[in-house]
Amino acid sequence: MTHQDILDRVRAVVSEVLGIEPGQLTPATRLGPEFNVDSMQLVTLMIALDEEFDLELDAEGFSNPEITLDGIAEAIGGLLASAGRGE
């Protein structure tokens, strides 16, 4: 799975869980400041991404409202690679 593939899936999940139009989401979108996403919503996004990619994301990263789609995709790519499920 390429970084772009992961990013596309992350964008779809963010859109579904947070109710944001995919067209409004770029890799640099900061969810907290730009869309008023609160900590409960970020945790919900984290467990949805856990399910989507069948892994366990680090909760610490999702406590930061400045989190970006690109940052999420990078963290997922790292976990997939260390599990031998990377590109």
Added chain:
Amino acid sequence: MTAGRVFVTGLGVVSAVGPDTASFWDACLRGDTRVEPIPEHWALYYAAASRVWSPLPMAAVEGRFRRTDRLTLDRIVLLAIHAADEAVRSAGLAIESAAPGDERHRIGGIAPQRAAVYVGTGFGGAQAAFDNHLTHLLAPVRAALAQAPADAAAAPLLADLQRALAAHPRVHPFVICQSMPNACAAHLGIRFGFKGLNDTACFACASGTVAIGRAFHALRNGRHDVCIAGGVEHLDDHAGSVFMGFDRLRTLARPANPPGTENRPFDAARSGFLFSEGGAGFLVLESERHAARRGARPIAEIVGFGATSDATSIVAIAEDDNTLDAMLAATLDDAGVAAECIGYVNAHGTATPLNDALEAAFIARALPHRPVVNSTKAILGHTIGACGALEATVAVLSLRDQRVHGMPNLAEPVGDLDYARTAREVSIEYALSQNFGFGGHNAALLFKRLP
């Protein structure tokens, strides 16, 4: 404010025999039941004397929810919302759909501060606590579990623990929100924007009964315009802990011949109750004025509620006491109705040896005019905190349709009551639904037919 009449204007159900009110009621009248072997892996943890349970159609329920709801809400909350949604829709209340990703659906045409939620549940979020506790214990030893030496006797158990951990790899971030007993009531309030009292009744097997009774009294006293009231239970934690607990108390149905006939309320050969995975029943209760103002069509009237406490035993129903008589007297007095007006009793009828013997004797003594009697547990088994609400729903439907359901395995009845062995037409004005819970809780509701 003066006391007013209170109507049932909506019904919603999730049960083992149907995921909505119509399919549930059809199954009751046909005498359909769902009795299946307990999950095989439960035997790894405990050798239970009972071997059967009645599972719910969970795929049908979970399948209608968004991923966000499925991932954040425990299954008991999904059951509550599923049934309450149906109740609200069937009452003709306009549900305005939420924005994507938003749990909140607003209801048009009501005053939110005058709308309340009353939920009865026996175990509440206990299942979420059990399952997350399992993950909490296993996650730190994940690696050791995977490399555990293959002791032949322990291997299946270790493999099952690995499966449990794979299914729930992390303690849920919302474990507290899921396991607190008031989770269902709170989520119903959030979903529908009901801002009046949000009440959780915890009365074991009488929880749903008391929740409906409390809502009725508050409506009659003018505190609310409209309530969602009912009961919910879900008891399918990974290791079957609650099933095992009831089995240790020797309250569950023993194996029978032929298999499938284990569940026998009010029968001489009864051996305990059929454990149900759970279910939910919700009623929309509404003041007469509010129902009339919005042109709602009432299904039945709720006219009485009474409750007493044995104050004797944490498990057993009191044998030589008058608390059931006092419960009935309180209910009739609440309604201003004479005992002989009761045409139908939806009994607690668990199929434990003690309950059914005492309850049959009580009905014979207190209601000698021989009202028709059945137990909806003959169809569903025991849904614990939900049973009072599901049985109240049956009482309402029986009044509406002037039909009562039968009891499929009743061969040799306990006592000389007018049991409905098969579904039959009846002519009834008042229906009594009564439940008795561990802890000595006795509660009854009285419903009246509307022309």
